[in-house]
Amino acid sequence: MKSQSGRLGRRVVRPSGRTGVERISDRSKVTRLRYQIIHDGIPALRNTLPDPYDHIPRSVVVTANDYPAGTTFPEHAHGRGQFAFASRGTISVSTPHGRWLVPPQRACWVPPGVRHEMTMTGAVTMLNTFVSDDAARAAGLPDQCGVYGVSPLLRQLIDDAIELPAMYDVDGRAGKLMALLVAEIATMPRLSLxxxxxxxxxxxxxxxxxxxxxxxxxxxxxxxxxxxxxxxxxxxxxxxxxxxxxxxxxxxxxxxxxxxxxxxxxxxxxxxxxxxxxxxxxxxxxxxxxxxxxxxxxxxxxx
The missing domain is CATH 1.10.10.60 (Homeodomain-like)
Incomplete structure (x- = not known):
């Protein structure tokens, strides 16, 4: 989903079952420009939640998502790996193999194809880096779920990546930024959560x-x-x-x-x-x- 400017927006799951996009024009969050692009009939909670940007011909896509307290996504899987950074709030991730907790300012890696359930504790702002299977393997990202620390550099890279257009130039600065972002994810320390x-x-x-x-x-x-x-x-x-x-x-x-x-x-x-x-x-x-x-x-x- 894209905002009217062609940039990836902030996907909001609304209690009414409608999905909208908001574009944040000021990263300080003092000034917000909201594009109310509403699509009726799209359920907020679905049994299967495919990677919403799977159709984009880019190996790495970064999105930002706001969820109200108590939001739960039942078991689902993505075609891409998901590095879910809890910018605000706490996320609980469950798979058939265990449970992980993602505190604020930490992230969880869910490999491509792994079925998982997510629950939000408190209002959550989740910054997602979706990585294709090939790119994840090339970067040496793990094939198991885990909770990781997030360095100041990685936080800045994610923030910058959110502002890129959906069809960013893979051979230009944007492509280099995305490559560095994935490389930085691969170096993050695993946490015992x-x-x-x-x-x-x-x-x-x-x-x-x-x-x-x-x-x-x-x-x-x-x-x-x-x-x-x-x-x-x-x-x-x-x-x-x-x-x-x-x-x-x-x-x-x-x-x-x-x-x-x-x-x-x-x-x-x-x-x-x-x-x-x-x-x-x-x-x-x-x-x-x-x-x-x-x-x-x-x-x-x-x-």
Whole structure:
């Protein structure tokens, strides 16, 4: 979709089920020029969401998308790889293999063809870099989902790329900018904001329940009993299929839930107690050990 100027616009999913485009003329966001190009009858949520720019004969396309709080895109896949940068808000990404959390100012890479679901916590501004399969492989981008840091250079490249016309000159400055953007994505550090799902259906069912109701107090013996296996078998299978112990996985799920709830404005003490920690200080200590900062500082530097 293009704005009237021929540049790629900002695709907005509206609660009414209509899709529009807004063009931001001032990157400071003080002055906004909105082109109300509305197309009735286009559902906001669809079971299959193809790459909206798949028809453009360019290997890299960058778009900006604004979504209201609570927006969920059911499981779908793109023909291109998607590097989804959460400029504002928090994004939860789920695939058959696990769950990833994308805090503000971080990004998630979803390889071409990978089926995934996305949910927005709070109002989200998502800057997407869609990369063709060939370009992704040439750049050495991973074939698995992951959450990544985003350097100041990469943020600037994405911002600049949004302003390019859809049919940018691949042999000119625009083409070089896009090539540098993809090369920079390939160098970004991977972050530990992932909770893998085991392949065993019994274990996966337990994990999905804990995704919905995370608690650091979840008892290993109880979950093994619910899975219908011994503690020893559960422990062995879980580590073999996820690469981590159940205790480490449980802690990771609690941290992912904590980031989502804190980003939504919930107080630290409430989050700590609801996740089963004995006190706010115990929670803060675990948060700092795993994520490298206190909860308040972690969120502050990512806003």
């Amino acid at each position: 992932h909770a893998p799902l085991p392949a065993d259906a019994r274990l996966a069912s337990i994990c999905r329940h804990l995704f919905a109701s995370p608690s650091i107090a979840t008892d290993l013996d109880q979950v093994a009993t619910h899975a219908g296996v011994s503690r020893r078998t559960f422990t062995r299978l879980f580590r073999a299929q996820t690469g981590v112990s159940f205790a480490a996985w449980r802690q990771q799920v609690c941290m992912l839930a904590a980031i989502t709830r804190l980003s939504d404005g919930q107080p630290v003490t409430r989050v700590a107690l609801e996740l089963g920690y004995a006190s706010a200080s115990a929670f803060t200590s675990a948060f700092r050990r795993i994520l490298g900062d206190t909860p308040s500082r972690y969120l502050e530097v990512r806003r």
